[in-house]
Amino acid sequence: MTSTVELTGTALLASARELQPLLRSSAAGHDAAGVLSAPVVDALHRHGFFGMWTPAALGGAEADPVTSLRIGQALAEADPSCAWVVGAAALATGTGGAYLGDDAVEVLFAGDRFPVVAGQGTRPGSAVPDGDGHRLSGAWSFGSGLRHAQWIHTLGVDESAGEARIFVLPVEQAELIDNWDVLGLRATASIDYTLDGVHVPSAFSHPATTETPLRGGPLFGLGIIHLALIVHSGWALGVSRRMLDELSSLVRDRAGRPGTLAESPRFHASYGELEGAWHGAHAFVHQVWGEITDALASGGRPTHDQRTRARLALHHATWAAERISGEVYQAAGTTALRAGALQMYFRDMHAGSQHFLVGAGTAEACGRALAGLADGHTWEFMTLVPPT
Structure with a gap:
């Protein structure tokens, strides 16, 4: 990330409180439309919310747990769907920055704002080793925030090793299913998606349960x-x-x-x-x-x-x-x-x-x-x- 402003958890908490009037006034429209509005998404990017848990070396805030709780609460008080999307995407984006290989991180974080990575971390698909990577297939439900994302974060099991892994790949490589007709959290756009033999290079994958980052604190x-x-x-x-x-x-x-x-x-x-x-x-x-x-x-x-x-x-x-x-x-x-x-x-x-x-x-x-x-x-x- 190229920025001259240091992003911190404290700054994000102040921004969450600052944005509450905008989120409150937009929430009903979000609920009706089934997605967050462009002005709100732009504001989230401008303030750096998708980098809440991105490593500082990549320009992120690495917000501590207590500050993160306060940020999430402040957003949810204003719009539950917005808070849900930010939390899910910040998690997938930040852990991608921490655990993926260097080649993947160079691609994901090459832009002038944080990427939005979203998807699903349960109901694993099947990952078959193929060269320097895996062929990933499966069907997943509840890809929270997927309509706002450029990348998918999804769970698969390596069939050769029996290991659960997270795979990150471009949204365009998945078939998105527009089936989000639900009681609540309508604006999260948590649609289903499928993958059929998509090749994911090894740098774009990491063990699902890892607690050993390649970068970050x-x-x-x-x-x-x-x-x-x-x-x-x-x-x-x-x-x-x-x-x-x-x-x-x-x-x-x-x-x-x-x-x-x-x-x-x-x-x-x-x-x-x-x-x-x-x-x-x-x-x-x-x-x-x-x-x-x-x-x-x-x-x-x-x-x-x-x-x-x-x-x-x-x-x-x-x-x-x-x-x-x-x-x-x-x-x-x-x-x-x-x-x-x-x-x-x-x-x-x-x-x-x-x-x-x-x-x-x-x-x-x-x-x-x-x-x-x-x-x-x-x-x-x-x-x-x-x-x-």
């Missing part, structure tokens, strides 16, 4: 999955925070009228409980990621316990947010039924809670680990793996 010792936990934790906190703020504003606006929620002790108690649930989730997320941020700063890596609690904190924050969204929807009455922020956020929250990271298996595995019933096990993505 301690942040990239987290590996892809832990960066994904940050994305979704900040998103859940931002969505639920906005819903609480919208409800309190609605109730205050109606104060003074007979029979309104502003005069209801039952509502006061319910709202207090929801605020407690949000602050509890926020505290849990920030406690564990604060510990991990400190560990990285001192040259360490997350402990097994911290890896477990980071997963559990995401699960807890997401389902606390889902509860908040349901109770806010009910309290807001017909206002939430009609088009507007509350309706959109309710739909987006229920779309986000379907993500595999926060399924029931996450809580089960974390419970086993924290109860001391998984001695010697290690985490591989969201699965506890027994010792060999």
